[in-house]
Amino acid sequence: MASLQCRLFGLALLAIQRECKSQCPNSCNRKGACDIFGSCSCFSGWTGSDCSLRSCPWSYAWTDYASSDDTAHAKAECSNRGLCDRTTGSCECMEGFTGRACEHMACDFNCHYHGECLSMRRLALTQYSDESERFAYESPWDADKIYGCVCDSPYTATFNCGMRVCPSGDDPLTSNQVNEVQILTCMATSGKFVLLLHGKPTGDIRKGMHIDQFMAALQESEAIDAVSVTFSVDNGTACQEDSINAISIEFTQNFGSLPPLIAVTDNLEGTVTISGDGVTILRDTANFEYLSVKGTKEDEQCSNRGLCDPFSATCTCMNTNSDTYSSSDGYGNEGDRGDCGHAVTTINECPGDVACSNHGVCDVISYRCACEDGWFGADCSLRSCPLGLAWFSYPSEANLAHDEWVECSGGGICDYTLGLCTCGAQFSGAACEYLACPGGSATACTGHGRCASMAELALAATDNGDASPRIYGADPNSGLTWDANRVFGCDCDGGWAGYDCSLRICSFGDDPNTYGQTNEVQLFECEGTGGTFRLIFRQKATLEIPFNTTRDDLETLIEALNTITDVDVVFSNGNSTCTDSSLGYNVVSVTFNTEHGDIPSMTADTSLLYDTNYGTQIGGGTVTFFTDGAAAASNDLAVSVIGTTEEIECSGRGLCDRLSGTCSCFDGYSSSDGMGGSGSQGDCGHRSLCNAAWCAN
Numbered sequence: 001m002a003s004l005q006c007r008l009f010g011l012a013l014l015a016i017q018r019e020c021k022s023q024c025p026n027s028c029n030r031k032g033a034c035d036i037f038g039s040c041s042c043f044s045g046w047t048g049s050d051c052s053l054r055s056c057p058w059s060y061a062w063t064d065y066a067s068s069d070d071t072a073h074a075k076a077e078c079s080n081r082g083l084c085d086r087t088t089g090s091c092e093c094m095e096g097f098t099g100r101a102c103e104h105m106a107c108d109f110n111c112h113y114h115g116e117c118l119s120m121r122r123l124a125l126t127q128y129s130d131e132s133e134r135f136a137y138e139s140p141w142d143a144d145k146i147y148g149c150v151c152d153s154p155y156t157a158t159f160n161c162g163m164r165v166c167p168s169g170d171d172p173l174t175s176n177q178v179n180e181v182q183i184l185t186c187m188a189t190s191g192k193f194v195l196l197l198h199g200k201p202t203g204d205i206r207k208g209m210h211i212d213q214f215m216a217a218l219q220e221s222e223a224i225d226a227v228s229v230t231f232s233v234d235n236g237t238a239c240q241e242d243s244i245n246a247i248s249i250e251f252t253q254n255f256g257s258l259p260p261l262i263a264v265t266d267n268l269e270g271t272v273t274i275s276g277d278g279v280t281i282l283r284d285t286a287n288f289e290y291l292s293v294k295g296t297k298e299d300e301q302c303s304n305r306g307l308c309d310p311f312s313a314t315c316t317c318m319n320t321n322s323d324t325y326s327s328s329d330g331y332g333n334e335g336d337r338g339d340c341g342h343a344v345t346t347i348n349e350c351p352g353d354v355a356c357s358n359h360g361v362c363d364v365i366s367y368r369c370a371c372e373d374g375w376f377g378a379d380c381s382l383r384s385c386p387l388g389l390a391w392f393s394y395p396s397e398a399n400l401a402h403d404e405w406v407e408c409s410g411g412g413i414c415d416y417t418l419g420l421c422t423c424g425a426q427f428s429g430a431a432c433e434y435l436a437c438p439g440g441s442a443t444a445c446t447g448h449g450r451c452a453s454m455a456e457l458a459l460a461a462t463d464n465g466d467a468s469p470r471i472y473g474a475d476p477n478s479g480l481t482w483d484a485n486r487v488f489g490c491d492c493d494g495g496w497a498g499y500d501c502s503l504r505i506c507s508f509g510d511d512p513n514t515y516g517q518t519n520e521v522q523l524f525e526c527e528g529t530g531g532t533f534r535l536i537f538r539q540k541a542t543l544e545i546p547f548n549t550t551r552d553d554l555e556t557l558i559e560a561l562n563t564i565t566d567v568d569v570v571f572s573n574g575n576s577t578c579t580d581s582s583l584g585y586n587v588v589s590v591t592f593n594t595e596h597g598d599i600p601s602m603t604a605d606t607s608l609l610y611d612t613n614y615g616t617q618i619g620g621g622t623v624t625f626f627t628d629g630a631a632a633a634s635n636d637l638a639v640s641v642i643g644t645t646e647e648i649e650c651s652g653r654g655l656c657d658r659l660s661g662t663c664s665c666f667d668g669y670s671s672s673d674g675m676g677g678s679g680s681q682g683d684c685g686h687r688s689l690c691n692a693a694w695c696a697n
Contacts, residue, residue: 063489096426128199148392188270383419504661
């Protein structure tokens with residue numbers, strides 16, 4: 001008997017399971033699990049009410065609405081910089097972005113294969129600052145998102161490694177200038193160290209190296225052209241154990257003021273001291289003083305006596321008005337540096353067919369041009385482009401970057417004939433200083449939204465349909481919100497969605513298959529004996545409501561809002577919305593029949609409502625709300641109710657056509673009235689008594 005009962009129970013359970021499975025649309029296309037309500041829980045990689053659509057990878061959003069003050073860039077499909085192809089599950093990224101989830105900024109032309117495309121995190125980890133410092137870049141949202149080019153020498157890091165750096169040198173017509181001299185001492189018992197200049201390492205400097213070996217190790221650095229070295233100890237070594245050898249390093253072909261050498265001593269049993277500031281004095285064993293010297297020579301492109309061709313990396317030296325310049329040895333003589341630091345003729349005028357090309361002032365002693373704003377070059381013939389804060393630059397301190405002013409913000413190429421930046425696909429602005437909205441300035445956001453900064457998007461944030469403005473970028477110096485006024489995205493118009501506002505949104509509604517749920521009920525008490533007030537729901541306000549409005553009229557006024565379709569209004573006392581509190585209270589109950597889920601509370605504007613119990617001042621009346629399960633103050637039997645119905649696109653019983661914004665309902669479902677009956681809501685919230693699958697069985 002027990003065995004028979006078990007078999008019967010098993011058959012009944014199987015029948016129930018089959019019935020439940022048959023309720024799920026298209027049996028979830030075998031890409032999801034069906035629950036007791038006939039709803040699909042899709043497996044990873046699939047989405048849609050019947051799990052028929054592919055989902056795309058998610059990553060941290062390039063732009064979004066802040067979830068709280070200074071908190072943004074939550075994860076989003078295709079990183080909110082691409083559209084998902086629902087047939088393949090692949091992101092179609094906006095130009096200038098790449099990665100499975102469009103999560104990376106693409107390097108323009110792949111750095112022309114003259115450099116390495118690195119993330120900000122990787123840049124900080126593997127490179128050094130110009131002062132040979134190293135800082136981590138891990139906390140900011142863009143650490144693994146913004147990529148840029150680290151170019152091979154002699155290519156310049158300006159945007160895409162497509163240009164080269166021309167030789168630089170000293171201006172031959174300036175005088176009384178000196179080379180940089182830095183002083184070093186090393187006390188050690190064993191080991192080796194490395195020196196860094198502009199972040200570029202020398203060869204290994206071992207404790208016992210003599211002067212020629214030491215100088216050769218220095219010149220292994222990409223940043224050092226030539227040096228002259230002297231030891232204060234005859235036949236001394238790089239590092240001494242019992243005496244101090246003051247080593248003078250004169251930079252004979254690196255001109256200008258240089259950053260101090262930085263010693264990396266991880267493999268040294270001892271210490272290295274360096275003076276490179278022109279102030280600090282070092283002493284040797286004999287107590288002689290050694291003072292570093294700051295370089296005062298110019299280190300200018302083409303020695304400021306020629307113009308650079310960045311594609312060939314060659315200087316075209318000035319040859320105007322019988323004043324001729326050519327390549328120098330760095331000291332005004334003819335040489336092979338490739339600069340224009342040798343005056344071939346006696347110089348009598350400033351460069352230019354007309355002095356300084358009429359765009360600058362000529363110094364009659366040095367014959368140098370001081371160019372007007374917007375112009376540069378030896379003869380002031382080139383237009384300068386606007387500067388902006390760099391998109392890709394080495395951190396200035398831990399987790400702080402994007403604070404260096406560079407040409408075209410490092411996001412474009414300057415046309416020196418026009419002084420205009422040609423920006424990369426992902427940038428906009430005169431200085432390429434903005435991360436652009438899709439569609440550009442002409443058709444931003446496909447014409448269905450506005451292009452807004454992260455700070456503006458934060459102010460437009462909503463919570464459950466209610467305005468919930470936040471602050472993003474309160475501290476302009478914060479490295480975590482540096483993008484507040486630089487990164488732009490789309491704030492789509494109502495009914496539109498997608499990173500570019502190109503997708504239509506379909507109607508939302510309650511799932512007709514779920515049960516045991518409740519509609520939202522909100523209560524309020526109005527104390528007033530004259531005047532009017534207004535109810536506000538999701539930023540929409542009713543017309544003025546007279547204090548003595550009847551129940552029917554109040555219901556009509558509420559339903560006139562375009563954020564509400566159908567409500568039921570009940571009065572607990574009398575037929576006047578507001579009451580004289582000295583005579584009793586009326587609890588107004590508002591049941592939301594078509595606004596589903598836990599919805600935001602209504603609010604009231606009582607500026608024109610008054611209560612003679614507290615004087616005749618306009619605005620003295622009050623409207624008090626009770627929501628989220630709270631009881632009314634005057635009647636604890638009147639209790640508000642939190643809504644538990646769903647608010648799902650196409651009611652979870654159809655698929656949205658993103659081109660038309662209409663729901664394609666599954667068999668047995670059609671548009672509802674928002675309450676389960678047949679209607680014109682455009683959702684799929686009306687269920688037939690029998691659908692094709694059930695009737696077939």
